[in-house]
Amino acid sequence: MRRTREFNRTAAAILLLGQLACGGEGGDPTFPSEFVGIYTLATVNGSALPVQLSFGLSLTDVVDVTAGSLELTGDGSYTMRLTFEADEDGAPVAQNQQDFGRASVSGSTIALTSDSSDARATGTVTVNRVEISSGGATFTFER
Numbered sequence: 001m002r003r004t005r006e007f008n009r010t011a012a013a014i015l016l017l018g019q020l021a022c023g024g025e026g027g028d029p030t031f032p033s034e035f036v037g038i039y040t041l042a043t044v045n046g047s048a049l050p051v052q053l054s055f056g057l058s059l060t061d062v063v064d065v066t067a068g069s070l071e072l073t074g075d076g077s078y079t080m081r082l083t084f085e086a087d088e089d090g091a092p093v094a095q096n097q098q099d100f101g102r103a104s105v106s107g108s109t110i111a112l113t114s115d116s117s118d119a120r121a122t123g124t125v126t127v128n129r130v131e132i133s134s135g136g137a138t139f140t141f142e143r
Helices: 002-014
Strands: 037-044 051-054 062-072 077-088 091-106 109-114 120-126 129-134 137-142
Touching: 037 051, 062 091, 062 129, 062 137, 109 129
Parallel strands: none
Antiparallel strands: 037 062, 037 137, 051 062, 062 077, 077 091, 091 109, 109 120, 120 129, 129 137
16 A cells, blocks of 8 residues: 555656646636647657556556546646556556646747646647656647
């Protein structure tokens, strides 16, 4: 059980998903409408899902990212959801994590700030793609 709790904390930090948030006050009220929508996680580090990520010092501290989405709304808020599997006592266990926060765009740069931890990540955005780098991994969401 200790490993599961450690896994949750570490994986959440790597994957921008801090503790489960309760929502927020929204972000930029002038968020560009062309970026509003739901993007589906397509690749991690350029590889199609599922993708194995290390989150600790041991070679056995890994998760398999199996799905995800990023929703950007007109009020400048975001919701990111990730599904991943971890090995717990020899059996794969699926876990879902989500994070809420504020999104802002300047040119082709997007910034996401989590309401749960004030963690901030930046990346690039186009009408059909959002790319976010965090914890040594690059997450590409497409619509």
